[in-house]
Protein backbone atom coordinates (compact mmCIF):
# COMPACT_ATOMS: atom_id res chain seq x y z
CA UNK A 1 0.00 0.00 0.00
CA UNK A 2 1.38 3.42 -0.92
CA UNK A 3 1.88 5.72 2.02
CA UNK A 4 1.59 9.43 1.47
CA UNK A 5 3.25 11.71 3.95
CA UNK A 6 -0.23 13.06 4.72
CA UNK A 7 -1.46 9.53 5.34
CA UNK A 8 1.41 8.75 7.66
CA UNK A 9 0.90 11.98 9.53
CA UNK A 10 -2.76 11.25 10.07
CA UNK A 11 -1.97 7.75 11.36
CA UNK A 12 0.52 9.08 13.87
CA UNK A 13 -1.37 12.20 14.78
CA UNK A 14 -2.50 10.88 18.13
CA UNK A 15 0.89 9.46 19.08
CA UNK A 16 2.82 12.49 17.94
CA UNK A 17 0.42 15.07 19.31
CA UNK A 18 0.58 13.37 22.67
CA UNK A 19 4.36 13.44 22.52
CA UNK A 20 4.24 17.08 21.48
CA UNK A 21 1.91 17.90 24.33
CA UNK A 22 4.06 16.14 26.91
CA UNK A 23 7.41 17.31 25.64
CA UNK A 24 6.84 20.77 24.19
CA UNK A 25 7.60 22.38 27.50
CA UNK A 26 11.14 21.02 27.46
CA UNK A 27 11.74 21.76 23.80
CA UNK A 28 13.52 25.05 23.33
CA UNK A 29 13.21 26.73 19.96
CA UNK A 30 16.76 27.78 19.18
CA UNK A 31 18.66 28.14 15.95
CA UNK A 32 21.88 26.18 16.09
CA UNK A 33 24.37 28.96 15.56
CA UNK A 34 27.36 27.00 16.82
CA UNK A 35 27.02 23.39 15.85
CA UNK A 36 28.95 20.93 17.97
CA UNK A 37 30.39 17.78 16.43
CA UNK A 38 28.21 14.73 16.11
CA UNK A 39 27.21 13.13 19.37
CA UNK A 40 24.76 10.60 20.71
CA UNK A 41 21.63 12.39 21.89
CA UNK A 42 22.54 15.73 20.30
CA UNK A 43 18.97 17.06 20.45
CA UNK A 44 18.56 16.05 24.11
CA UNK A 45 21.99 17.29 25.17
CA UNK A 46 21.69 20.66 23.50
CA UNK A 47 18.07 21.15 24.51
CA UNK A 48 17.31 21.91 20.86
CA UNK A 49 14.64 19.26 20.69
CA UNK A 50 14.29 16.77 23.54
CA UNK A 51 12.11 13.96 22.34
CA UNK A 52 13.06 14.37 18.65
CA UNK A 53 14.10 10.73 18.35
CA UNK A 54 10.80 9.61 19.90
CA UNK A 55 8.88 11.60 17.30
CA UNK A 56 10.80 9.95 14.46
CA UNK A 57 10.26 6.54 16.06
CA UNK A 58 6.49 7.14 16.21
CA UNK A 59 6.35 8.13 12.55
CA UNK A 60 8.46 5.16 11.40
CA UNK A 61 6.39 2.77 13.46
CA UNK A 62 3.13 4.11 11.98
CA UNK A 63 4.60 3.94 8.47
CA UNK A 64 5.54 0.31 9.08
CA UNK A 65 2.00 -0.43 10.29
CA UNK A 66 0.67 1.04 7.04
CA UNK A 67 3.26 -0.61 4.77
CA UNK A 68 5.67 -3.17 6.19
CA UNK A 69 8.00 -2.90 3.19
CA UNK A 70 8.94 0.69 3.93
CA UNK A 71 11.39 -0.07 6.73
CA UNK A 72 13.86 -1.90 4.46
CA UNK A 73 13.55 1.00 2.03
CA UNK A 74 14.51 3.46 4.79
CA UNK A 75 17.67 1.47 5.54
CA UNK A 76 18.67 1.68 1.88
CA UNK A 77 17.77 5.38 1.71
CA UNK A 78 20.43 6.16 4.31
CA UNK A 79 23.06 4.23 2.33
CA UNK A 80 22.15 6.06 -0.88
CA UNK A 81 22.23 9.43 0.86
CA UNK A 82 25.59 8.92 2.56
CA UNK A 83 27.43 7.47 -0.45
CA UNK A 84 26.99 10.37 -2.85
CA UNK A 85 28.10 13.59 -1.15
CA UNK A 86 27.89 12.54 2.47
CA UNK A 87 25.04 12.07 4.94
CA UNK A 88 23.54 15.48 4.24
CA UNK A 89 19.99 14.69 3.05
CA UNK A 90 21.02 15.59 -0.50
CA UNK A 91 18.97 12.57 -1.61
CA UNK A 92 15.81 14.28 -0.33
CA UNK A 93 16.05 17.29 -2.63
CA UNK A 94 13.29 17.11 -5.21
CA UNK A 95 13.14 18.42 -8.77
CA UNK A 96 14.79 17.81 -12.11
CA UNK A 97 18.47 16.79 -12.12
CA UNK A 98 18.46 15.94 -8.43
CA UNK A 99 19.97 12.79 -6.92
CA UNK A 100 16.62 11.10 -6.68
CA UNK A 101 16.03 11.40 -10.42
CA UNK A 102 19.35 9.68 -11.18
CA UNK A 103 19.29 5.99 -12.23
CA UNK A 104 20.72 4.48 -8.99
CA UNK A 105 18.05 6.23 -6.92
CA UNK A 106 15.00 5.51 -9.07
CA UNK A 107 13.97 2.58 -6.88
CA UNK A 108 14.74 4.27 -3.58
CA UNK A 109 11.61 4.49 -1.46
CA UNK A 110 10.66 5.95 1.89
CA UNK A 111 11.03 9.67 1.11
CA UNK A 112 7.44 10.20 2.30
CA UNK A 113 8.28 8.83 5.75
CA UNK A 114 11.21 11.21 6.16
CA UNK A 115 8.92 14.04 5.00
CA UNK A 116 6.28 12.98 7.51
CA UNK A 117 8.79 12.83 10.37
CA UNK A 118 10.08 16.25 9.39
CA UNK A 119 6.55 17.69 9.29
CA UNK A 120 5.87 16.30 12.77
CA UNK A 121 9.15 17.72 14.05
CA UNK A 122 8.45 21.14 12.55
CA UNK A 123 5.32 21.19 14.72
CA UNK A 124 7.25 19.97 17.71
CA UNK A 125 10.55 21.91 17.53
CA UNK A 126 10.50 24.23 14.51
CA UNK A 127 13.77 24.69 12.67
CA UNK A 128 15.76 22.40 14.95
CA UNK A 129 16.13 18.90 13.56
CA UNK A 130 17.98 18.24 10.32
CA UNK A 131 16.65 15.95 7.60
CA UNK A 132 20.06 14.28 7.57
CA UNK A 133 19.58 13.25 11.21
CA UNK A 134 16.01 12.14 10.58
CA UNK A 135 17.30 9.76 7.87
CA UNK A 136 19.84 8.31 10.33
CA UNK A 137 17.31 7.87 13.13
CA UNK A 138 14.67 6.41 10.80
CA UNK A 139 17.10 3.79 9.45
CA UNK A 140 18.09 2.81 13.00
CA UNK A 141 14.44 2.50 14.04
CA UNK A 142 13.65 0.46 10.93
CA UNK A 143 16.32 -2.08 11.82
CA UNK A 144 14.84 -2.45 15.31
CA UNK A 145 11.28 -2.83 13.98
CA UNK A 146 12.44 -5.68 11.74
CA UNK A 147 13.84 -7.55 14.75
CA UNK A 148 17.37 -6.17 14.61
CA UNK A 149 19.32 -4.50 17.39
CA UNK A 150 18.49 -1.18 19.00
CA UNK A 151 21.48 1.10 19.26
CA UNK A 152 22.36 4.77 19.81
CA UNK A 153 23.08 6.93 16.76
CA UNK A 154 25.21 10.01 16.33
CA UNK A 155 23.27 13.18 15.60
CA UNK A 156 24.00 16.85 15.00
CA UNK A 157 24.28 16.87 11.20
CA UNK A 158 23.20 19.82 9.11
CA UNK A 159 21.49 19.52 5.73
CA UNK A 160 23.36 20.28 2.54
CA UNK A 161 22.79 23.33 0.35
CA UNK A 162 20.97 22.89 -2.97
CA UNK A 163 22.54 20.80 -5.67
CA UNK A 164 24.70 22.70 -8.15
CA UNK A 165 26.37 21.96 -11.50
CA UNK A 166 29.45 20.56 -9.73
CA UNK A 167 27.51 18.28 -7.40
CA UNK A 168 28.49 14.61 -7.58
CA UNK A 169 26.64 12.19 -9.84
CA UNK A 170 25.18 9.27 -7.83
CA UNK A 171 26.17 6.88 -10.63
CA UNK A 172 29.83 7.62 -9.87
CA UNK A 173 29.51 6.50 -6.26
CA UNK A 174 26.73 3.98 -5.79
CA UNK A 175 27.72 0.39 -6.55
CA UNK A 176 25.52 -1.51 -9.02
CA UNK A 177 23.96 -4.97 -8.53
CA UNK A 178 26.41 -6.63 -10.90
CA UNK A 179 29.49 -5.18 -9.33
CA UNK A 180 32.20 -7.73 -8.62
CA UNK A 181 33.86 -7.78 -5.19
CA UNK A 182 36.89 -5.75 -6.35
CA UNK A 183 34.63 -3.13 -7.97
CA UNK A 184 32.40 -2.87 -4.90
CA UNK A 185 35.44 -2.79 -2.59
CA UNK A 186 36.70 0.16 -4.65
CA UNK A 187 33.37 1.97 -4.25
CA UNK A 188 33.52 1.55 -0.46
CA UNK A 189 37.20 2.56 -0.35
CA UNK A 190 36.25 5.82 -2.11
CA UNK A 191 34.22 6.54 1.02
CA UNK A 192 36.96 5.40 3.40
CA UNK A 193 35.14 2.20 4.25
CA UNK A 194 37.02 -1.09 4.27
CA UNK A 195 36.13 -4.36 2.63
CA UNK A 196 35.13 -5.64 6.09
CA UNK A 197 32.74 -2.68 6.40
CA UNK A 198 31.32 -3.59 3.01
CA UNK A 199 30.69 -7.20 4.03
CA UNK A 200 29.11 -6.06 7.30
CA UNK A 201 26.88 -3.48 5.62
CA UNK A 202 25.70 -5.81 2.88
CA UNK A 203 24.23 -7.84 5.74
CA UNK A 204 21.37 -5.31 5.42
CA UNK A 205 20.21 -7.45 2.51
CA UNK A 206 18.73 -9.68 5.20
CA UNK A 207 15.64 -7.51 4.63
CA UNK A 208 13.90 -5.97 1.65
CA UNK A 209 13.46 -6.66 -2.02
CA UNK A 210 15.05 -6.25 -5.42
CA UNK A 211 13.33 -5.91 -8.78
CA UNK A 212 13.76 -8.71 -11.35
CA UNK A 213 15.68 -6.41 -13.67
CA UNK A 214 18.58 -6.30 -11.24
CA UNK A 215 19.29 -10.04 -11.44
CA UNK A 216 17.33 -11.47 -14.42
CA UNK A 217 20.56 -11.89 -16.41
CA UNK A 218 21.67 -14.44 -13.81
CA UNK A 219 18.60 -16.54 -14.58
CA UNK A 220 18.88 -16.83 -18.37
CA UNK A 221 21.99 -15.28 -19.84
CA UNK A 222 24.76 -14.82 -17.32
CA UNK A 223 27.61 -12.71 -18.72
CA UNK A 224 26.34 -13.38 -22.26
CA UNK A 225 26.80 -17.15 -21.98
CA UNK A 226 23.16 -17.86 -22.85
CA UNK A 227 23.02 -19.92 -19.65
CA UNK A 228 22.11 -19.22 -16.00
CA UNK A 229 24.77 -18.25 -13.50
CA UNK A 230 26.38 -21.57 -12.58
CA UNK A 231 26.75 -20.29 -9.01
CA UNK A 232 22.97 -20.13 -8.54
CA UNK A 233 21.31 -23.05 -6.75
CA UNK A 234 19.22 -24.73 -9.53
CA UNK A 235 16.07 -25.07 -7.40
CA UNK A 236 16.28 -21.45 -6.36
CA UNK A 237 16.89 -20.56 -10.02
CA UNK A 238 13.69 -22.40 -11.02
CA UNK A 239 11.77 -20.54 -8.34
CA UNK A 240 13.10 -17.18 -9.56
CA UNK A 241 12.43 -17.98 -13.24
CA UNK A 242 8.73 -18.44 -12.39
CA UNK A 243 8.63 -14.93 -10.94
CA UNK A 244 10.90 -13.23 -13.47
CA UNK A 245 10.25 -14.49 -17.02
CA UNK A 246 12.87 -14.19 -19.75
CA UNK A 247 12.30 -11.05 -21.78
CA UNK A 248 14.16 -8.97 -24.32
CA UNK A 249 11.71 -6.10 -23.92
CA UNK A 250 13.32 -3.69 -21.48
CA UNK A 251 9.92 -2.15 -20.69
CA UNK A 252 8.33 -5.49 -19.81
CA UNK A 253 6.52 -4.83 -16.48
CA UNK A 254 7.68 -8.20 -15.11
CA UNK A 255 11.13 -6.64 -14.75
CA UNK A 256 9.72 -4.45 -11.98
CA UNK A 257 8.44 -7.38 -9.89
CA UNK A 258 9.92 -7.38 -6.39
CA UNK A 259 11.64 -10.46 -5.00
CA UNK A 260 12.92 -10.93 -1.44
CA UNK A 261 16.66 -10.33 -1.18
CA UNK A 262 16.71 -12.89 1.62
CA UNK A 263 14.70 -15.89 0.43
CA UNK A 264 11.59 -16.36 2.65
CA UNK A 265 12.85 -13.83 5.20
CA UNK A 266 12.21 -10.42 3.70
CA UNK A 267 10.88 -8.88 6.91
CA UNK A 268 13.21 -10.38 9.47
CA UNK A 269 16.60 -9.07 10.51
CA UNK A 270 18.29 -12.42 11.05
CA UNK A 271 21.11 -14.66 9.86
CA UNK A 272 19.18 -16.44 7.12
CA UNK A 273 20.69 -14.09 4.48
CA UNK A 274 24.09 -15.56 5.31
CA UNK A 275 22.77 -19.13 5.24
CA UNK A 276 20.98 -18.53 1.95
CA UNK A 277 24.05 -17.02 0.31
CA UNK A 278 26.18 -19.92 1.54
CA UNK A 279 23.61 -22.26 -0.05
CA UNK A 280 23.94 -20.34 -3.33
CA UNK A 281 20.67 -18.57 -2.85
CA UNK A 282 22.03 -15.06 -2.93
CA UNK A 283 19.74 -12.96 -5.13
CA UNK A 284 22.13 -10.36 -6.55
CA UNK A 285 25.50 -11.19 -8.02
CA UNK A 286 27.13 -9.09 -5.29
CA UNK A 287 25.37 -11.17 -2.59
CA UNK A 288 26.47 -14.41 -4.20
CA UNK A 289 30.07 -13.25 -4.57
CA UNK A 290 30.35 -12.27 -0.90
CA UNK A 291 29.99 -15.93 -0.05
CA UNK A 292 32.28 -17.31 -2.77
CA UNK A 293 35.06 -14.73 -3.12
CA UNK A 294 38.10 -15.81 -1.12
CA UNK A 295 38.70 -12.25 0.09
CA UNK A 296 35.25 -11.79 1.62
CA UNK A 297 33.99 -15.28 2.40
CA UNK A 298 35.91 -15.88 5.70
CA UNK A 299 34.51 -12.73 7.34
CA UNK A 300 31.11 -13.34 5.75
CA UNK A 301 31.01 -16.86 7.23
CA UNK A 302 32.17 -15.59 10.60
CA UNK A 303 29.54 -12.88 11.06
CA UNK A 304 26.90 -15.16 9.58
CA UNK A 305 27.39 -17.60 12.42
CA UNK A 306 26.39 -15.34 15.31
CA UNK A 307 23.59 -12.86 15.72
CA UNK A 308 25.57 -10.99 18.34
CA UNK A 309 28.63 -10.71 16.14
CA UNK A 310 26.69 -9.72 13.04
CA UNK A 311 24.84 -7.01 14.90
CA UNK A 312 27.97 -5.68 16.57
CA UNK A 313 29.91 -5.58 13.30
CA UNK A 314 26.97 -4.09 11.42
CA UNK A 315 26.47 -1.31 13.98
CA UNK A 316 30.21 -0.48 13.93
CA UNK A 317 30.23 -0.15 10.15
CA UNK A 318 26.90 1.66 9.98
CA UNK A 319 28.16 4.18 12.53
CA UNK A 320 31.19 4.77 10.29
CA UNK A 321 28.97 5.11 7.23
CA UNK A 322 26.74 7.58 9.04
CA UNK A 323 29.72 9.92 9.44
CA UNK A 324 30.66 10.15 5.77
CA UNK A 325 30.95 13.79 4.71
CA UNK A 326 28.70 15.13 7.44
CA UNK A 327 28.22 18.87 7.73
CA UNK A 328 28.35 20.47 11.17
CA UNK A 329 29.62 23.90 10.18
CA UNK A 330 26.72 26.38 9.73
CA UNK A 331 28.72 28.05 6.96
CA UNK A 332 28.36 24.85 4.94
CA UNK A 333 24.85 23.65 5.74
CA UNK A 334 21.59 24.49 7.41
CA UNK A 335 18.33 23.02 8.68
CA UNK A 336 15.65 22.74 6.03
CA UNK A 337 12.03 23.44 6.78
CA UNK A 338 10.91 20.86 4.23
CA UNK A 339 13.34 18.05 3.39
CA UNK A 340 12.57 18.22 -0.34
CA UNK A 341 13.62 21.84 -0.55
CA UNK A 342 17.29 22.56 0.07
CA UNK A 343 17.97 26.13 1.15
CA UNK A 344 20.78 28.17 -0.36
CA UNK A 345 22.95 30.15 2.08
CA UNK A 346 21.96 33.43 0.36
CA UNK A 347 18.31 32.68 1.08
CA UNK A 348 19.03 32.47 4.78
CA UNK A 349 21.08 35.64 4.96
CA UNK A 350 18.48 37.37 2.80
CA UNK A 351 15.69 36.28 5.12
CA UNK A 352 17.69 37.39 8.16
CA UNK A 353 18.35 40.68 6.43
CA UNK A 354 14.66 41.02 5.67
CA UNK A 355 13.80 40.16 9.25
CA UNK A 356 16.21 42.81 10.49
CA UNK A 357 14.73 45.36 8.10
CA UNK A 358 11.23 44.53 9.32
CA UNK A 359 12.36 44.83 12.94
CA UNK A 360 14.04 48.13 12.24
CA UNK A 361 10.91 49.34 10.46
CA UNK A 362 8.83 48.31 13.48
CA UNK A 363 11.11 49.99 15.99
CA UNK A 364 10.90 53.20 13.96
CA UNK A 365 7.19 53.50 14.83
Ligand code: HEM
Nearest residue numbers: 072073075076079107175176177184201204208209210211
Ligand atom coordinates in the same frame (compact mmCIF):
# COMPACT_ATOMS: atom_id res chain seq x y z
C1 HEM B 1 27.91 -3.28 -3.12
C2 HEM B 1 26.95 -2.70 -2.43
C3 HEM B 1 25.50 -2.81 -2.72
C4 HEM B 1 24.83 -3.12 -3.86
C5 HEM B 1 25.42 -3.45 -5.23
C6 HEM B 1 23.42 -3.08 -3.56
C7 HEM B 1 22.42 -3.29 -4.49
C8 HEM B 1 21.07 -3.31 -4.19
C9 HEM B 1 20.01 -3.48 -5.17
C10 HEM B 1 20.18 -3.63 -6.66
C11 HEM B 1 18.84 -3.47 -4.49
C12 HEM B 1 17.43 -3.64 -5.08
C13 HEM B 1 16.79 -2.30 -5.33
C14 HEM B 1 15.39 -2.40 -5.86
O1 HEM B 1 15.09 -3.28 -6.66
O2 HEM B 1 14.55 -1.57 -5.47
C15 HEM B 1 19.15 -3.31 -3.10
C16 HEM B 1 18.21 -3.28 -2.10
C17 HEM B 1 18.52 -3.02 -0.78
N1 HEM B 1 19.75 -2.67 -0.28
FE1 HEM B 1 21.50 -2.81 -1.23
N2 HEM B 1 23.25 -2.79 -2.25
C18 HEM B 1 24.49 -2.60 -1.70
C19 HEM B 1 24.76 -2.21 -0.40
C20 HEM B 1 23.82 -1.94 0.54
C21 HEM B 1 24.09 -1.33 1.83
C22 HEM B 1 25.46 -0.86 2.29
C23 HEM B 1 22.89 -1.26 2.47
C24 HEM B 1 22.59 -0.68 3.83
C25 HEM B 1 23.43 -0.55 4.80
C26 HEM B 1 21.89 -1.83 1.61
C27 HEM B 1 20.58 -2.02 1.94
C28 HEM B 1 19.61 -2.46 1.07
C29 HEM B 1 18.25 -2.73 1.46
C30 HEM B 1 17.69 -2.69 2.87
C31 HEM B 1 17.56 -3.07 0.29
C32 HEM B 1 16.07 -3.36 0.15
C33 HEM B 1 15.36 -2.06 -0.19
C34 HEM B 1 13.85 -2.16 -0.31
O3 HEM B 1 13.28 -3.20 -0.01
O4 HEM B 1 13.24 -1.14 -0.70
N3 HEM B 1 22.48 -2.21 0.44
N4 HEM B 1 20.51 -3.20 -2.95
